[in-house]
Amino acid sequence: MTDTLTARSRAGSPAARPVRLNVPMRAVPAPIADRIEQDLGHLDPFRQEEFTLRVRRWWPDIVDGLTTLYGGTHDLIDLAAGLIGSAARAYADRDPDLLTLDRARLLTPDWLQRPDMVGYAAYADRFAGNLAGVGEHLDYLAELGVTYVHLMPLLRPREGDNDGGYAVASYREVRPDLGTTEDLRVLASALRGRGMSLVVDLVLNHVAREHEWAQRAREGDAAYRDYFYVFPDRTLPDAYEETLPEVFPDFAPGSFTWDDDLAGWVWTTFNRWQWDVNWSNPRVLAEFVDIILFLTNLGVEVLRLDAIAFTWKRMGTSCQNQPEVHDLTQVLRSIARLACPGVAFKAEAIVGPRDLIQYLGTGRHVGQVSDLAYHNSLMVQVWSMVAAGDTVLARRALRNLPATPTTGTWITYARCHDDIGWAIDDRDAEAVGLNGFWHRRFLADWYAGDVAGSWARGLVFQFNEETGDKRTSGSAASLAGLEAAATQEAKDQALARIFLIHAIAFGWGGVPVIWSGDELATLNDPHWAEETGHEDDNRWAHRPRLDWERATQRDDLRTETGKVFHGMSHLAAVRKSLPQLHASSDPEVLDDGIDRGIFAVARRHASGPMLGLYNVTQDWRPFPWSVVERMGFTQPVNALGNRHSIASGDDGYVWLSPFSAWWVVDA
Numbered sequence: 001m002t003d004t005l006t007a008r009s010r011a012g013s014p015a016a017r018p019v020r021l022n023v024p025m026r027a028v029p030a031p032i033a034d035r036i037e038q039d040l041g042h043l044d045p046f047r048q049e050e051f052t053l054r055v056r057r058w059w060p061d062i063v064d065g066l067t068t069l070y071g072g073t074h075d076l077i078d079l080a081a082g083l084i085g086s087a088a089r090a091y092a093d094r095d096p097d098l099l100t101l102d103r104a105r106l107l108t109p110d111w112l113q114r115p116d117m118v119g120y121a122a123y124a125d126r127f128a129g130n131l132a133g134v135g136e137h138l139d140y141l142a143e144l145g146v147t148y149v150h151l152m153p154l155l156r157p158r159e160g161d162n163d164g165g166y167a168v169a170s171y172r173e174v175r176p177d178l179g180t181t182e183d184l185r186v187l188a189s190a191l192r193g194r195g196m197s198l199v200v201d202l203v204l205n206h207v208a209r210e211h212e213w214a215q216r217a218r219e220g221d222a223a224y225r226d227y228f229y230v231f232p233d234r235t236l237p238d239a240y241e242e243t244l245p246e247v248f249p250d251f252a253p254g255s256f257t258w259d260d261d262l263a264g265w266v267w268t269t270f271n272r273w274q275w276d277v278n279w280s281n282p283r284v285l286a287e288f289v290d291i292i293l294f295l296t297n298l299g300v301e302v303l304r305l306d307a308i309a310f311t312w313k314r315m316g317t318s319c320q321n322q323p324e325v326h327d328l329t330q331v332l333r334s335i336a337r338l339a340c341p342g343v344a345f346k347a348e349a350i351v352g353p354r355d356l357i358q359y360l361g362t363g364r365h366v367g368q369v370s371d372l373a374y375h376n377s378l379m380v381q382v383w384s385m386v387a388a389g390d391t392v393l394a395r396r397a398l399r400n401l402p403a404t405p406t407t408g409t410w411i412t413y414a415r416c417h418d419d420i421g422w423a424i425d426d427r428d429a430e431a432v433g434l435n436g437f438w439h440r441r442f443l444a445d446w447y448a449g450d451v452a453g454s455w456a457r458g459l460v461f462q463f464n465e466e467t468g469d470k471r472t473s474g475s476a477a478s479l480a481g482l483e484a485a486a487t488q489e490a491k492d493q494a495l496a497r498i499f500l501i502h503a504i505a506f507g508w509g510g511v512p513v514i515w516s517g518d519e520l521a522t523l524n525d526p527h528w529a530e531e532t533g534h535e536d537d538n539r540w541a542h543r544p545r546l547d548w549e550r551a552t553q554r555d556d557l558r559t560e561t562g563k564v565f566h567g568m569s570h571l572a573a574v575r576k577s578l579p580q581l582h583a584s585s586d587p588e589v590l591d592d593g594i595d596r597g598i599f600a601v602a603r604r605h606a607s608g609p610m611l612g613l614y615n616v617t618q619d620w621r622p623f624p625w626s627v628v629e630r631m632g633f634t635q636p637v638n639a640l641g642n643r644h645s646i647a648s649g650d651d652g653y654v655w656l657s658p659f660s661a662w663w664v665v666d667a
């Protein structure tokens with residue numbers, strides 16, 4: 001539907017005369033327009049109009065999402081008016097710097113897809129003591145080429161064990177030992193000044209048992225009891241548990257916890273003190289809208305939607321990836337677009353490849369949900385390739401992924417703060433003659449160092465005796481062989497593997513994110529269990545306190561630290577220079593006629609072709625020159641290797657040395 005909108009130029013300007021714009025947009029109902037008038041009447045007409053334009057742009061998405069979620073049960077106009085009112089107030093309060101950022105982002109909607117995006121993720125305290133400390137290390141991040149900084153949960157968690165901060169007691173306070181909300185605002189602004197975007201976790205699926213909503217529920221307030229899933233007896237919990245997978249079978253078995261104060265069983269997917277919130281209650285949605293607007297007005301640029309896959313429950317299912325999850329995201333994002341369109345959403349959905357793509361928006365949600373999602377599949381396949389010295393399964397799995405929506409971008413990574421869950425699809429394994437279960441078992445055992453010949457030193461995380469499932473903790477360096485390496489040759493191979501694994505992540509397209517410590521080749525922390533609250537959770541083995549003493553070696557290329565740091569900053573710098581790595585062009589994993597030991601990723605881009613070649617084995621491997629020719633290269637060089645020319649041997653192949661990584665482009 002198209003209608004005509006009258007836009008006025010800025011009041012008081014000499015050329016103040018009406019401009020007629022023909023913009024295809026929906027009209028919004030009168031109660032909403034009144035609400036905007038009421039909340040924004042005091043603003044400059046230009047800004048009022050800017051907000052109204054946004055409402056008209058996003059109105060259909062808001063209504064669409066709300067109708068699916070709460071259609072039969074609630075007054076949608078009333079609901080929408082409340083949410084839009086929150087957005088209007090947040091827009092009115094938004095800092096001038098952030099308004100400028102929003103406008104800049106609207107002019108560069110592909111900002112996350114550009115090859116100059118490079119991420120870094122760390123716990124603020126373990127990286128630099130506190131938020132102010134992080135601000136003192138921006139030069140270090142700039143040296144690495146970082147433009148995106150994910151600081152792990154930093155809002156006030158419950159005391160004691162809190163799942164690394166993922167049990168939030170207050171979304172409006174910063175963890176006291178890290179600083180204050182004012183410190184967060186200052187840090188966000190300092191980062192922005194250095195061209196770095198601040199990324200913060202928003203835990204959507206649960207709150208701490210100590211959060212005010214949970215406390216009020218425990219005090220008997222019925223409205224707050226409805227913020228959670230509480231059952232008087234085991235009937236429904238037992239029925240749900242028939243199909244619910246165990247997330248932490250080892251230290252938190254079961255998905256429901258008895259609470260004396262509630263006199264009931266409360267849904268706790270993760271730990272018993274992380275209470276799942278009830279998103280089928282629109283009051284929960286309204287609360288989270290306010291939290292989002294609060295955080296984004298402090299200068300947070302990307303919200304990581306933690307455990308988003310779990311937010312909608314349905315009997316008889318795994319209660320993950322339910323279609324309503326995407327409607328929820330759509331509503332949250334459309335509302336955020338009204339107040340702070342420069343802000344992006346990142347889905348943390350560590351799910352199977354076919355479910356994963358939905359988080360970037362498919363079907364009626366294209367362009368409406370998250371802007372970013374973790375490429376869990378790529379991460380798993382990379383570790384699988386180097387363990388097996390074989391790329392056939394990875395080719396199959398990655399070639400089979402549905403197309404990535406053009407509005408969405410991957411987070412590509414080798415490691416993060418979590419364990420690696422071996423998400424190998426049974427069907428993919430079978431198609432290449434493997435058994436999914438045994439391949440997963442092989443990977444878990446290999447990376448635990450439990451298989452003869454394994455160079456890895458990881459730890460088994462959450463062994464599930466019932467299903468036989470094992471996951472893996474460990475730092476990139478320990479998993480890639482540096483910890484176990486006894487000879488110089490073994491060390492060199494481990495260093496080459498670390499570079500190779502990161503080169504694949506940096507060369508895929510999307511935002512590559514370095515996990516803190518990995519840039520310094522940090523090994524597993526042998527003392528991980530000594531900190532209170534960490535003793536049962538070996539993910540702390542790969543969540544090191546950054547060793548600043550070690551970091552002083554980063555320029556010394558004779559050290560392992562220097563080699564790895566230099567490798568990563570080199571990847572970032574080269575990546576920035578290659579327009580081919582813009583995430584809008586999908587990578588194509590080559591298969592036909594390619595040696596099993598080589599992972600080959602082609603990109604066709606208007607600025608010229610690019611070919612990522614990765615030898616995942618410890619032998620020399622051939623790559624057919626005919627493929628290079630067919631892709632239309634005229635003067636192929638390796639952008640990662642000082643732009644040295646590459647050429648065919650007499651045998652019609654170009655040979656890659658063990659564990660080498662090449663980014664082939666035209667000179």
Ligand code: GLC
Pocket residue numbers: 163164166203270306307348417418
């Ligand atoms: C996410 C986090 C993980 C946490 C879980 C529960 O998966 O990455 O560390 O345990 O959510 O919040």
